[in-house]
Amino acid sequence: MLSLSEKQIRSSFINASLRERKAITLPENFDALNWDDLDFLGWRDSKLPLVGYVVTVLDDAPVGIMFRKTEGKIRKRPQCSWCEDVDLPNDVVFFNAKQGGQAGRDGDTIGILVCAEFECPANVRMMKSLPYIGFDREAEIRRRITVLREHVLNFARRVREDG
Template structure:
């Protein structure tokens, strides 16, 4: 992911009000993030534990969204829709995000299952287990990174559709 400034991050949000945008608490250690190891920037708001933020690089630049975590518990262990890691060391939560524009103001939302603290970029960079003799683990890791970028970016891009 390309490095962003705090102003870039705040200006990128498409489904927030101006007041919400100004109130965004940036992630801890924002100035020292390893941007090259991120497929998207995602974090939970330390002041509002059920609020999360995601910024993805789309074709026309960085695009940010605000998500709300569902407070209910699932009956089984869900799989993250973005990294699709079946051996996750972390929890997965159900997040909902308003669409941008008039549709979002009218209550139109989109939901997904995502790693609780948006650890997908770290998860896909782990070497997968050896599936069979001759399995190319590096190629599998590269494919997982590529698919994460497509799924997370696709979710963010979908929120721009206002009709």
């Protein structure tokens, strides 16, 4: 992912008001991020525990999405819709994102099950156990990275659509 400045990140949000963009708390490690290992930048707001943010690059421009965690409980252990990991070391929760444009102003949202702290880029890069002799783990990791990027970009497109 391309390295982004604080100004670029704040201005990228397509489903947040100006007031909400100004109030965003950036990740604690923002200055030390390894952008090469990120397929998107995702974090939870340290001041607002139910709020999370994802920034990706869509059509050569940064696109930010503000999420709100739902407070309900999920009965069974869900699978993340983005990294599709079945051996997750972390929780998966249900987030809602206001849709962009007039649809979002009218209250339309899109829901998704995703890793609670947006750990997907690390999850897809984890080496899995060898399913059979001759299995190409590196090729599988590259495939998983590609799939993750497609899922995130498709979600960003859905949020960006106006109605």
